[in-house]
Amino acid sequence: MKLVPLFLLLIVSCGNPFGAKGKLLFRDITGEEREALKARELKAQNDRLQFLKDKKAAADEIVRFGNEGFTALKPLLTKKCFDCHDANTQLRFYARIFPGINPLKQHQVRGLKALDFSGGYPLKAQGNPPQLALLKALKDAVSDKSMPLRIYTAVYRKRKLFEEDQKAILAWVNPLISMIEEYTEKYEATTNPEALAKNLLETRCFRCHANGNANGNFGNMENTSELLKSRFVDTEHPEKSKMLSEIESGSMPPSRRQRFTSEEFQLVRDWLILEAGKPR
Numbered sequence: 001m002k003l004v005p006l007f008l009l010l011i012v013s014c015g016n017p018f019g020a021k022g023k024l025l026f027r028d029i030t031g032e033e034r035e036a037l038k039a040r041e042l043k044a045q046n047d048r049l050q051f052l053k054d055k056k057a058a059a060d061e062i063v064r065f066g067n068e069g070f071t072a073l074k075p076l077l078t079k080k081c082f083d084c085h086d087a088n089t090q091l092r093f094y095a096r097i098f099p100g101i102n103p104l105k106q107h108q109v110r111g112l113k114a115l116d117f118s119g120g121y122p123l124k125a126q127g128n129p130p131q132l133a134l135l136k137a138l139k140d141a142v143s144d145k146s147m148p149l150r151i152y153t154a155v156y157r158k159r160k161l162f163e164e165d166q167k168a169i170l171a172w173v174n175p176l177i178s179m180i181e182e183y184t185e186k187y188e189a190t191t192n193p194e195a196l197a198k199n200l201l202e203t204r205c206f207r208c209h210a211n212g213n214a215n216g217n218f219g220n221m222e223n224t225s226e227l228l229k230s231r232f233v234d235t236e237h238p239e240k241s242k243m244l245s246e247i248e249s250g251s252m253p254p255s256r257r258q259r260f261t262s263e264e265f266q267l268v269r270d271w272l273i274l275e276a277g278k279p280r
């Protein structure tokens, strides 16, 4: 390192040995150059403003498309989903008595935690999971026809999802998912491995294991120190943690459509190993 000042001194005293323009540093800047610099700065500023404008327009367009589609689907959702997924729906009296043990009431309580349509778009759920997580859950449930609950459609046969319902919902959910993914790619892209790993956990685990959700008694994933204390993480041998083996084996997340690729798994694994090694 001591060589650096010496080297600089050499350049200053002898002129830049790397090129003919060595003297550039030592003469006054011309008016022309000053103008060029100013123009460059102005352009950078304009580009930045344009970027923010485009970003805002893209975000607005997502909300507009989300709302428009939701409004069009509302009659269908009201009929087939709102009994369990709308905070404003008042259940019939026989569903309201003995709320602690009434299965109908319990369906509504659990259903509302997982997804609440009462605010339209953006969708709501316990713990405010990202829209992408909720939309993908919706896509899975509708594609697999796992909703409405079988126990419910056994009674209300006409409230099953028929093929045209499935098509109508997917014609809204699929483009919305693409729009959000394109938005993230264009305006919020990151190559930081830590951010990437956290994004993966946030979109694929948090709605069931964080911010008040604790399926299988596994919660608080949003808080890394709590996560490291959980019995699903082995801080001595983080690579052997249950949390990782559940992902690697494909048991978690439960939806097969949301399984991790090996690159995605590697990101989360490296992140957990790094975090477990940090002093706390």
Ligand code: HEC
Pocket: 077, 080, 081, 082, 083, 084, 085, 106, 107, 108, 110, 111, 112, 114, 115, 137, 138, 139, 141, 142, 147, 148, 149, 152, 161
């Ligand atoms: C009879 C009540 C009931 C009805 C009707 C119902 N759901 Fe559900 N839904 C639930 C419950 C309960 C859950 C919570 C997850 C669980 O425990 O299986 C849930 C969870 C979900 C989830 C999240 C799934 C996940 O992976 O966590 C989605 C998405 C969903 N429902 C969509 C719908 C849609 C769309 C409709 C209408 C077509 C609908 N549901 C109708 C009870 C219902």
Ligand code: HEC
Pocket: 201, 204, 205, 206, 207, 208, 209, 215, 216, 217, 218, 232, 242, 243, 244, 246, 247, 252, 253, 254
């Ligand atoms: C749709 C909800 C849902 C999502 C999303 C989800 N899980 Fe789970 N998870 C559950 C449920 C329900 C259980 C408890 C029942 C079971 O083990 O299947 C569970 C259990 C677990 C357990 C405990 C297993 C045990 O042996 O007790 C771990 C660890 C876990 N999940 C990790 C994850 C990770 C990591 C992610 C994200 C990559 C994730 N889960 C995403 C619903 C979910």
